[in-house]
Every structure is written in structure tokens, then in C-alpha cells.
Amino acid sequence: MDVLLADGVVAAIGPDAGARAGEATVVEGEGLVLLPGLVDLHTHLREPGREDAETIRSGTRAAAAGGFTAVHAMANTTPTQDTAGVVEQVWRLGRDAGWADVHPVGAVSVGLAGEHLAELGAMASSAARVRVFSDDGKCVHDPVLMRRALEYVKAFDGVIAQHAQEPRLTDGAQMHEGVVSSEIGLAGWPAVAEEAIIARDVLLAEHVGSRLHVCHLSTAGSVEIIRWAKSRGIDVTAEVTPHHLVLTDELARGYDPVFKVNPPLRTAEDVEAVRAGLADGTIDIVATDHAPHTREDKDCEWAAAAFGMTGLETALAVVQETMVDTGRLTWADVARVLSAAPAAIGRVEGQGRPIAVGEPGNLVLVDPSARRTVEPAEQATASGNSPFRGRELPGRVVATFLRGRATVLNGVLQDDADGSRRAAGRGVGA
Numbered sequence: 001m002d003v004l005l006a007d008g009v010v011a012a013i014g015p016d017a018g019a020r021a022g023e024a025t026v027v028e029g030e031g032l033v034l035l036p037g038l039v040d041l042h043t044h045l046r047e048p049g050r051e052d053a054e055t056i057r058s059g060t061r062a063a064a065a066g067g068f069t070a071v072h073a074m075a076n077t078t079p080t081q082d083t084a085g086v087v088e089q090v091w092r093l094g095r096d097a098g099w100a101d102v103h104p105v106g107a108v109s110v111g112l113a114g115e116h117l118a119e120l121g122a123m124a125s126s127a128a129r130v131r132v133f134s135d136d137g138k139c140v141h142d143p144v145l146m147r148r149a150l151e152y153v154k155a156f157d158g159v160i161a162q163h164a165q166e167p168r169l170t171d172g173a174q175m176h177e178g179v180v181s182s183e184i185g186l187a188g189w190p191a192v193a194e195e196a197i198i199a200r201d202v203l204l205a206e207h208v209g210s211r212l213h214v215c216h217l218s219t220a221g222s223v224e225i226i227r228w229a230k231s232r233g234i235d236v237t238a239e240v241t242p243h244h245l246v247l248t249d250e251l252a253r254g255y256d257p258v259f260k261v262n263p264p265l266r267t268a269e270d271v272e273a274v275r276a277g278l279a280d281g282t283i284d285i286v287a288t289d290h291a292p293h294t295r296e297d298k299d300c301e302w303a304a305a306a307f308g309m310t311g312l313e314t315a316l317a318v319v320q321e322t323m324v325d326t327g328r329l330t331w332a333d334v335a336r337v338l339s340a341a342p343a344a345i346g347r348v349e350g351q352g353r354p355i356a357v358g359e360p361g362n363l364v365l366v367d368p369s370a371r372r373t374v375e376p377a378e379q380a381t382a383s384g385n386s387p388f389r390g391r392e393l394p395g396r397v398v399a400t401f402l403r404g405r406a407t408v409l410n411g412v413l414q415d416d417a418d419g420s421r422r423a424a425g426r427g428v429g430a
């Protein structure tokens with residue numbers, strides 16, 4: 001059937017909606033899948049501070065290219081997003097760039113130092129309306145600080161998104177602790193360093209009756225703990241990254257730092273466990289943890305390299321390959337784990353909505369039968385650290401619409417030059 005977009009919203013749906021299109025741009029949708037615009041709960045945009053790795057503009061162009069209409073920008077910028085002033089700046093830069101909605105994540109602690117609570121209330125009541133708070137990159141390891149943060153955000157329905165990493169168990173760690181780390185001689189990062197924090201935090205969330213979100217869960221044991229916590233009625237949600245759905249610690253054998261990431265790539269058993277957890281709903285969402293880094297920070301020996309990999313432009317493809325093409329998720333499930341559920345966790349308005357008349361025209365049109373080879377030089381992100389470079393992945397984002405306006409059309413980012421991004425959106429997908 002046809003979907004008519006006009007004045008920023010879905011104006012009509014049905015076999016005849018195209019008849020009302022008038023002068024609208026027509027996008028042929030035969031054989032394609034129309035999804036609500038994707039929402040990322042975990043993106044590193046690097047601005048302010050590391051604009052050499054990514055800017056809000058380049059990162060949100062990458063988001064649009066990947067089918068996203070909203071991203072949550074993590075707080076580990078320079079200066080840290082720990083005040084109302086900084087989060088408002090990030091929010092405004094995102095709005096002015098116009099490629100995807102930018103929702104700044106507020107830091108839990110001042111400067112991510114883990115000592116004093118940041119001004120959570122001021123960030124929540126700022127123009128940026130922050131609801132997600134995280135020290136991501138660092139763990140809120142002090143249980144008292146974590147408890148206070150969980151208690152504080154209840155007042156404005158916020159959520160603490162924890163980067164679960166016990167620092168004392170990961171001092172100097174370079175990769176997953178296991179057979180591969182001992183064979184190749186890199187300091188290991190035990191699964192228990194993640195699992196111990198998750199176990200503590202679900203109990204803390206239960207104790208204070210607050211909402212907890214677990215970032216980039218990566219081990220089979222973590223899935224078990226979340227499953228147990230949910231069975232107890234604890235208000236916890238969890239995310240898995242695309243890379244943890246497919247890549248393993250075996251890749252470290254080549255010492256290529258493009259595979260160095262926090263949390264580290266785990267074993268094939270862990271990959272199977274996170275896929276199973278996503279399929280049965282234990283894991284609520286897929287979030288990219290898009291972590292762009294410059295060549296200087298990545299193209300060096302393993303121990304000196306930064307942790308992190310890009311992901312916005314490959315996330316949907318990896319989810320299709322690992323979950324849809326294997327029969328473990330339907331496309332409706334994809335709409336849930338990459339759009340509706342992350343929007344709900346972040347309390348984002350106007351995103352992650354069902355495709356229905358009157359809803360904002362935030363949509364992505366995907367060709368699931370296409371195949372492409374990932375080439376970082378062709379991506380919109382300013383950084384080249386994709387772990388999928390040279391790899392063939394399924395699916396292609398044909399079009400992305402932000403409030404009815406095409407940010408991507410025929411697979412091409414719609415830059416200012418052609419004027420289409422400024423025009424009021426009107427389009428139809430058949």
C-alpha cells in the first residue's frame with residue numbers, strides 16, 4: 001500500500017493514498033520494508049572536544065545513512081556533558097544540523113570521575129530534557145553514588161544507564177580473559193567484571209525501586225542475571241551492540257586494534273547467549289555504541305590503541321544478518337528493538353512510534369535483498385574504525401525520513417546543496 005507523508009506527519013496510509021500525492025516525490029517501495037525511524041540509545045558523537053574523530057553533524061549524517069532518526073549522545077565529551085549548559089549546547093547543535101534528533105545523555109558524576117553526583121536535575125529540566133544518565137566509558141563503581149543516582153532520577157522518570165565494568169578486575173585489561181588472551185599474551189578482562197556490577201545494580205535498583213538500564217551487555221552470565229532480575233519484577237532493561245552479536249575474541253589474534261572495544265569481544269558461546277537473549281526479550285534493545293576514533297588513536301599497536309568501533313552505518317545490516325535472516329526476529333521485532341523500545345527507555349517523544357496516520361513522519365525504508373561490502377571511506381562518519389570493513393553485509397537503507405523530510409533518498413544523503421532538506425517534507429512510499 002501507499003504511505004503519504006505531508007507536513008511532517010503520516011497523512012494517509014492505504015491502497016489509494018498515492019492518489020492524493022499530487023506533486024509529492026514518489027519513492028517506490030516494492031519489495032522493501034518500511035520501519036519506524038531507528039533510535040540509538042548509545043552513540044558517541046565526540047563534539048565538544050574531539051571534532052577530529054566526529055562532529056555532531058558528521059555523526060548524525062552517519063545516523064541518517066544508517067536509518068536512524070534519533071540518537072542519544074553519550075556524555076564522555078570534553079568538556080563532559082555534566083551540566084545543563086553543555087547538554088543544551090549538544091542538543092542545539094543537533095537540532096541545527098538537522099540530520100537526526102540528538103538527545104544528550106547526562107553524566108552521572110562530575111567529569112565522569114565517579115566521586116560527586118552531577119547536576120542531574122538541572123540537566124533534566126534544561127531545554128535538552130535529559131532522561132538518560134550515564135558515565136559510559138567509565139563504570140559508576142561506588143555503590144553509594146550509584147544508589148544516590150538511582151534515587152535522584154526517580155523524581156523526573158530518568159534512568160541510569162550503567163557501563164558495567166568493575167575497575168579493579170579490569171586494571172590494564174586489553175581483551176576478553178580466556179583461552180585467546182592467554183595464547184596471544186594480552187591482559188584479560190574477565191566476564192565477572194561485567195557480571196558482578198550488573199548483579200549489584202539490579203539489586204540496588206530493586207532496593208530503591210528505580211529504573212536501571214544496562215549498556216552493551218556482552219556475556220552469557222550477564223544475560224542470565226538480567227533474566228533472573230526480570231523474573232523478580234526488577235525494573236531493568238538491557239542493550240546489546242551489533243558487534244557483540246557477531247564478532248568474537250578470535251579476531252584479536254591478528255592484533256588489529258579495530259577489534260579492540262569496551263566491553264571486549266567475547267566467545268562464540270557468549271555471542272549465542274546474547275542472540276538468544278535478544279530473541280526471547282531478555283535483552284530489550286540493540287544500541288550501536290558507535291565509538292569513532294581517529295587514525296592516530298587506532299592505527300597503532302594494540303595496547304596503545306583506543307577502545308571502540310563505529311556502528312551507526314552497519315547496525316541494521318548486522319541485525320538483519322544475525323537475527324532476521326536466521327529466523328530469530330521478524331521485521332516487526334526489529335522495529336521494536338531498534339526503535340520503539342529504545343525510544344521508550346529514553347522517554348523520547350515523537351520517535352519510535354507506530355506507522356499510523358497522524359504520527360510523525362520518522363521512517364526508514366530498507367531493501368533487505370541488497371548486499372554491499374563495507375568500505376569506511378564511503379561512510380558518512382568521520383572515522384574509519386569499522387570492524388566490518390571489507391565484509392559483505394545484507395540490506396541497504398534506501399530512504400530515511402525525519403518528520404517527513406528525506407535525509408536519505410535512493411541511498412544518498414540529501415545534503416543542503418540540493419535544497420531538499422530545507423523544503424517542507426512531502427513524499428510517498430508505494
Ligand SMILES: NC(=O)N[C@@H](CC(=O)O)C(=O)O
Pocket residue numbers: 044076136137138163260261262263289291292306307308309
Ligand atoms: N565502547 C568503547 O570501546 N569506547 C567508548 C567508551 C568506552 O570505553 O566504553 C568510547 O567512547 O570510545
